[in-house]
Amino acid sequence: MNAPLLDLRSVSKRFRRPMSLGDRLAAKLGAAVETREVRAVERVSLTIDRGETLGLVGESGCGKSTLGRIAAGILPPSEGEALLGGERVMSAGAHPRKLTTRVQTVFQDPFASLNPRRRIGDAIAEGPVAHGLVDRAGARAYVAEWLGRVGLDPSYVGRYPHQFSGGQRQRIAVARALAMQPDLLICDEPVASLDVSIQAQVLNLFLELRRALNLTALFISHDLGVVRHVSDRVAIMYLGRLVEQGPTAAIYSAPKHPYTQALLASVPRLKRRREQRHDFRPIAGELPSPLAPPPGCHFHPRCPLAEPRCKTEVPPLRGAGPQRLAACHLIPEV
Amino acid sequence: MSAALEVRGLRTHFFTRDGVVRAVDGIDLTLERSRVLGLVGESGSGKTVAGLSIVGLIDAPGRVVAGSVRLDGRELTDLGDDALRRVRGRRIAMIFQDPMMTLNPVLRVGTQMLMALRAHELLSTGEARRRSVAVLGRVGLPSPEQCLEAYPHQLSGGMRQRVAIAIALLHRPDVIIADEPTTALDVSIQGQILHEMQRLSAETGVALIWITHDLAVVSSLAHDIAVMYAGRIVEQGPADAVLAAPRHPYTGGLLGSVPGEVPPGSALTQIPGSIPALIDLPPGCAFRARCTRADQACAEMPEIAACGEDRAVRCFHPLEAA
Numbered sequence: 001m002n003a004p005l006l007d008l009r010s011v012s013k014r015f016r017r018p019m020s021l022g023d024r025l026a027a028k029l030g031a032a033v034e035t036r037e038v039r040a041v042e043r044v045s046l047t048i049d050r051g052e053t054l055g056l057v058g059e060s061g062c063g064k065s066t067l068g069r070i071a072a073g074i075l076p077p078s079e080g081e082a083l084l085g086g087e088r089v090m091s092a093g094a095h096p097r098k099l100t101t102r103v104q105t106v107f108q109d110p111f112a113s114l115n116p117r118r119r120i121g122d123a124i125a126e127g128p129v130a131h132g133l134v135d136r137a138g139a140r141a142y143v144a145e146w147l148g149r150v151g152l153d154p155s156y157v158g159r160y161p162h163q164f165s166g167g168q169r170q171r172i173a174v175a176r177a178l179a180m181q182p183d184l185l186i187c188d189e190p191v192a193s194l195d196v197s198i199q200a201q202v203l204n205l206f207l208e209l210r211r212a213l214n215l216t217a218l219f220i221s222h223d224l225g226v227v228r229h230v231s232d233r234v235a236i237m238y239l240g241r242l243v244e245q246g247p248t249a250a251i252y253s254a255p256k257h258p259y260t261q262a263l264l265a266s267v268p269r270l271k272r273r274r275e276q277r278h279d280f281r282p283i284a285g286e287l288p289s290p291l292a293p294p295p296g297c298h299f300h301p302r303c304p305l306a307e308p309r310c311k312t313e314v315p316p317l318r319g320a321g322p323q324r325l326a327a328c329h330l331i332p333e334v
Numbered sequence: 335m336s337a338a339l340e341v342r343g344l345r346t347h348f349f350t351r352d353g354v355v356r357a358v359d360g361i362d363l364t365l366e367r368s369r370v371l372g373l374v375g376e377s378g379s380g381k382t383v384a385g386l387s388i389v390g391l392i393d394a395p396g397r398v399v400a401g402s403v404r405l406d407g408r409e410l411t412d413l414g415d416d417a418l419r420r421v422r423g424r425r426i427a428m429i430f431q432d433p434m435m436t437l438n439p440v441l442r443v444g445t446q447m448l449m450a451l452r453a454h455e456l457l458s459t460g461e462a463r464r465r466s467v468a469v470l471g472r473v474g475l476p477s478p479e480q481c482l483e484a485y486p487h488q489l490s491g492g493m494r495q496r497v498a499i500a501i502a503l504l505h506r507p508d509v510i511i512a513d514e515p516t517t518a519l520d521v522s523i524q525g526q527i528l529h530e531m532q533r534l535s536a537e538t539g540v541a542l543i544w545i546t547h548d549l550a551v552v553s554s555l556a557h558d559i560a561v562m563y564a565g566r567i568v569e570q571g572p573a574d575a576v577l578a579a580p581r582h583p584y585t586g587g588l589l590g591s592v593p594g595e596v597p598p599g600s601a602l603t604q605i606p607g608s609i610p611a612l613i614d615l616p617p618g619c620a621f622r623a624r625c626t627r628a629d630q631a632c633a634e635m636p637e638i639a640a641c642g643e644d645r646a647v648r649c650f651h652p653l654e655a656a
Contacts, residue, residue: 059520165608195376196547197605200591204601222521225550229593229602248598266525268554270592272577282525286490 003086004047005216006071006103006184011080013041013066038290040066042240043080045317048184053210053217055231055248057224057263061290062237065188068220072105072186073098084184101131104177108189110169114161121157124176133181146175149212151205167198171205178209185217191226199226206230224267228252233323236260239290239298242317246324256326259283259299297329305330336407338541339365339388339426339509344401346380346387353613357383357396359565362638363543365509370535370542372556372573374549374588378609380565381545385511388543389428390418406508424454427502431514433494436501437486443497444482450501469500474530492523499527506538513545528555549592553577561585564610564620567638571645581641581652584621619649627651 016037019027027033041063048054058064069075070082073089076096082089084103090096107113114123124146125139134142144154150171161169170190177185187206191199207230209215221227227234228248235245236259244257255261262283285302288294294301300310310329318333320326341363348355357380365371375381387398390410403410405426410418430436438446447466451457457465463482470478473496486494495515502510512531516524532555535542544555552559553573560570561582569582580586589595590603607624618635622628631650638648642655 059522167608195609196549196588197376197591198608200593200602200604201606203593204604207599207601224521225593229598231598263522267521268525268528268548268550270550270577270589270594271553272589272595282529283522284526286492287520287522 002050005050005052005085006046006048006218007083007086008044008046008067008071009080009083010043010045011041011067011070011077011082012039012043013063013070013075014039014078036291039240039293040290041070041077044237044240044242045080046235046242046245048216048218050183050216051214052232053215053219053230055227055234056218056220056237057222057227057234058237059222059287061239061287063240063290064220064222064237067237068105068186068188068218071184071218072103073100074105101127101180102182103184103186104180104182105186105188106170106173106177106190108192110166110173110193111161113173114169116161119158119160120164120172124157124172124179127176127180131180133179142179143175146179147172149178149209150175151201165198166194167201170194170202174202174205174209178213183216185215186220187217188220189222190219192221192223203230224252224264225269236263239288239293241298241327242325243299243328244320244324244326245317246321250321250324256320256324256331257328258303258305258330262302262304297327336404337364338367338369338406339363339543340402340404341388342402342404344384344387344403345399346383346392346396347399348396350395350613355612356565356615357612358387360401361560361562361565361567363560363567363570365541365543367508367541368535368539369558370532370544370556372552372559373543373545373562374547374552374559375562376547376588376609378564378612379562380612381562382513384562385428385513385543385545388511389422389426391428420454423450423507424505425507426509426511427505427507429495429498429502429510429512429515431517433491433498434486436498437494439486441485442482443484443486443489447482447501447504450504454505465504466500469503470497472503472534473497473500474526475500490523492519492527495519495523495527496530499531503534503538503540507540509541509543511543511545514547516551517546517548524551531555549577549588561588564615565612566620566648568621568648569646570638571642575642575645579653579655581645581647581655582621582649583625583627583651583653586653587624 014037023033056064070077076090084100091099121143124143128134129136129139143157147154152171191202219230231248234248234251236243238259244260255264265281266283283302296312297310297315300306315327315329317325317327320331321334344358344361346358348357361384373381386392388403392398448462451462467478470481475481475496516527556573559573559576560567563584569585580589587605605624610620618633622632636648636650638646641647
């Protein structure tokens with residue numbers, strides 16, 4: 001059995017608002033100053049094997065993007081560690097740096113992730129040249145090759161981002177990430193801002209490149225249909241914690257955690273035959289604020305099955321069937 | 335009895351420095367009471383402008399250049415501003431994607447609802463409050479009394495959208511035009527709101543135009559569908575029939591590009607290219623550059639023509655009927 005490519009070991013991320021001057025003085029003088037912090041990610045452990053695509057699903061504020069950024073070496077975890085091929089993604093210490101170029105990210109908004117004043121050829125070439133993947137003389141041909149691979153005309157190298165549509169820009173972002181020849185690609189909502197017909201083009205490109213390059217990917221999305229289509233395994237997050245994880249087909253056909261069940265039941269799905277259609281059942285209640293998550297199991301106020309202990313005890317993530325994990329007191333450990 | 339809303343030959347053009355943008359170029363819609371019409375299209379298809387044109391909210395450089403909008407038999411396009419204002423909000427209302435288009439950030443929800451009520455009716459503060467609480471309860475807000483005292487920023491996105499829907503419902507309008515009201519919301523909140531709207535439309539008889547790019551939403555909510563492309567309706571008909579067997583190649587392509595129709599991991603049907611710019615659109619079918627069935631005939635604009643029961647399609651080479 002090979003070691004996993006990405007290994008997130010019990011990573012947590014807390015964000016704290018910087019203290020005001022008054023609070024800092026009070027704290028210096030020994031007063032107990034309350035600091036509000038958001039536990040964006042709480043002790044999440046995940047692995048991704050080489051060649052595998054893991055889908056990470058959740059609603060806004062569940063910590064899925066933060067977790068992606070920890071894996072990508074953009075944010076250091078507050079606790080735990082992120083390992084890529086057995087090596088740390090970021091250095092330790094007060095000012096952590098990303099140590100590897102083997103993980104690259106494609107972001108949601110292709111309008112924000114490309115510098116509007118740089119020609120796209122330069123934007124794509126910058127990383128590979130800086131890290132010696134290609135020399136300056138070979139850069140042009142190298143960029144042209146990657147543009148071709150993402151389905152863009154290689155003659156576009158001299159153009160600026162505003163000359164492209166949203167779907168084309170997302171292709172450029174994919175080319176820029178892949179030109180670094182990463183082992184792991186983090187895709188953070190890569191199709192969320194695109195129209196349906198363009199979304200299909202970008203998803204097809206992703207599937208095709210994944211096959212051709214044997215890519216390993218963490219695919220973050222709130223769209224259950226998209227995740228089902230591209231992922232081998234799925235992990236579901238709710239308010240910073242992993243609630244369920246398992247092979248895609250198994251999760252979608254028989255979700256175990258009440259949140260996953262409710263989420264799948266509440267999402268309108270395209271049903272083209274009348275007999276497939278039924279009233280979808282919405283999940284009751286609002287998403288709680290991540291600043292003040294409910295105690296015990298975070299989902300208990302909205303859970304139809306909640307018991308008294310769900311309000312006090314945090315359910316551990318434990319085995320729930322072949323290759324499956326779930327964090328719920330009511331699911332017997334397997 | 336006339337239909338709740340009848341739109342005929344509606345054209346809205348924007349006269350910009352770069353040329354004329356024909357955002358809506360001749361659309362016909364009929365909406366019966368208690369029905370939900372899904373107006374489907376991608377960005378730039380003109381679906382939002384169509385909605386705004388119906389309620390008379392088009393600003394310069396845009397103008398409704400032709401067509402008729404009849405609300406319960408009464409023509410709206412030739413009404414003056416004051417007369418239109420007496421209709422809008424009372425007989426026809428609009429819900430926007432961003433609830434802050436409806437809400438004023440510096441007024442309490444209760445104050446805004448009072449203003450909305452008094453814009454059309456004379457009534458006491460107590461009576462207004464009673465009506466507001468009743469409507470907020472109907473859209474599923476858990477504590478309506480508290481909500482009246484809140485400012486919009488104190489509410490979550492889902493709650494704000496519910497308040498915006500409540501304001502639209504205040505005067506029991508005949509028609510509500512909802513422009514992507516759940517697109518910005520989380521899936522679990524979207525599910526709740528779709529559920530409420532389905533119930534409200536059945537209970538109150540309000541007719542809905544649901545503008546969206548999301549075919550999944552349409553398939554679970556709408557009775558009828560109209561698909562827009564480049565300012566025109568390319569296909570319309572009962573939702574069941576259109577979803578089961580689309581006739582226009584664009585509708586077929588859209589349905590094929592939604593994950594879930596093919597086995598996971600296999601290629602999705604994709605429509606090549608992207609939506610054309612609406613400035614100085616070349617003559618002929620606007621979809622022909624992306625269409626696999628296009629030929630010389632398509633250099634001329636096809637008329638929208640009946641094809642089966644209550645269905646119509648704008649195409650010379652429609653997909654085969656099922």
